[in-house]
Amino acid sequence: KAGVTQTPRYLIKTRGQQVTLSCSPISGHRSVSWYQQTPGQGLQFLFEYFSETQRNKGNFPGRFSGRQFSNSRSEMNVSTLELGDSALYLCASSYSREGPLNEQFFGPGTRLTVL
Amino acid sequence: KQEVTQIPAALSVPEGENLVLNCSFTDSAIYNLQWFRQDPGKGLTSLLLIQSSQREQTSGRLNASLDKSSGRSTLYIAASQPGDSATYLCAVGGGTRSYIPTFGRGTSLIVHP
Numbered sequence: 017k018a019g020v021t022q023t024p025r026y027l028i029k030t031r032g033q034q035v036t037l038s039c040s041p042i043s044g045h046r047s048v049s050w051y052q053q054t055p056g057q058g059l060q061f062l063f064e065y066f067s068e069t070q071r072n073k074g075n076f077p078g079r080f081s082g083r084q085f086s087n088s089r090s091e092m093n094v095s096t097l098e099l100g101d102s103a104l105y106l107c108a109s110s111y112s113r114e115g116p117l118n119e120q121f122f123g124p125g126t127r128l129t130v131l
Numbered sequence: 132k133q134e135v136t137q138i139p140a141a142l143s144v145p146e147g148e149n150l151v152l153n154c155s156f157t158d159s160a161i162y163n164l165q166w167f168r169q170d171p172g173k174g175l176t177s178l179l180l181i182q183s184s185q186r187e188q189t190s191g192r193l194n195a196s197l198d199k200s201s202g203r204s205t206l207y208i209a210a211s212q213p214g215d216s217a218t219y220l221c222a223v224g225g226g227t228r229s230y231i232p233t234f235g236r237g238t239s240l241i242v243h244p
Contacts, residue, residue: 020174059220059234072231106174116232117162117224122174 018043020109020123028129034095037126041088041109048090049116050082051106053125059106064116065090071115094128102130133158133226137219137235144242150208152238154221159199162225166195166206169218169237178219179206211242 021040029035041048049072050062061074065084082092088109094101104125112118134157144150154164163182167175179188179195181204187196194207208215218237226233 058236061231061233064231074231104172108175114162117230119165119177119180120232121177122167124174125172127172 020107020121022105022107022123022126024126025124026127026129028131029097030131031097031099033097034093035097035128037092037105037107037128039090039092039107039109039123041090041107042111042121045109045111045121046088047110047112047115048084048088049108049110049120050090050092051108052076053104053106054100054102061116062092066113066115097130099130101128103128133161133223133229133233135221135223135233135235137221137238139238140236141239142241144211144240146211146213146242146244148211148242150211150240152206152208152219152221152240154204154206154223154235156202156204156223156226156233158226158229159202160225160227161199161223164195164197164204164224165222165232166193166204167220167222169220171218175220211240213242213244216241 047066049064053059064072068084079095084090106125107123108120138153165180166178181197192209220237221235222232
């Protein structure tokens with residue numbers, strides 16, 4: 017069974033631009049969660065989607081948004097990039113209806129650098 | 132707000148030692164607790180998941196315990212090997228009026244031959 021895939025793996029952007037990251041969950045998983053990992057703040061929950069609906073949201077500004085498609089693939093968008101958005105963005109999928117509150121399987125991440 | 136602390140932040144040991152990594156949390160109304168391993172620049176690999184009603188879980192050389200009332204979990208690694216070198220993260224699932232996981236900052240482990 018294929019694992020969680022994320023594209024692209026690396027991305028370099030400049031301040032003010034916007035970026036879209038993609039995540040394909042494990043086949044059959046309907047919950048997709050996004051996380052931001054930085055040296056300063058550690059790993060923080062962004063939001064979670066289940067059956068195309070955002071169910072849970074962390075404490076991030078509205079510049080961070082996402083969506084989920086009918087095939088469970090998810091995208092995350094960050095608008096008006098700031099230097100502090102440089103991070104490893106991780107996606108995780110779960111089979112359980114409890115989503116991020118149950119066993120999660122993580123992708124390799126997208127390393128975003130904002131110059 | 133749930134807060135998760137992991138001690139120690141870093142650990143360097145010779146091969147063969149038995150290790151204990153600690154995770155503490157402030158809100159005991161949790162749904163579960165999960166231990167992960169992360170290799171540099173990579174995603175997370177799930178090691179063990181303990182539901183709130185359980186006391187421990189075992190997988191191979193790994194054993195994780197959970198004491199919800201005291202807000203503590205430990206990850207025991209037996210007979211450590213250089214391949215165990217990684218950062219170990221503890222994630223607490225939920226809390227009072229919370230339905231999201233909260234991660235600790237991790238313990239960076241180096242096992243030298």
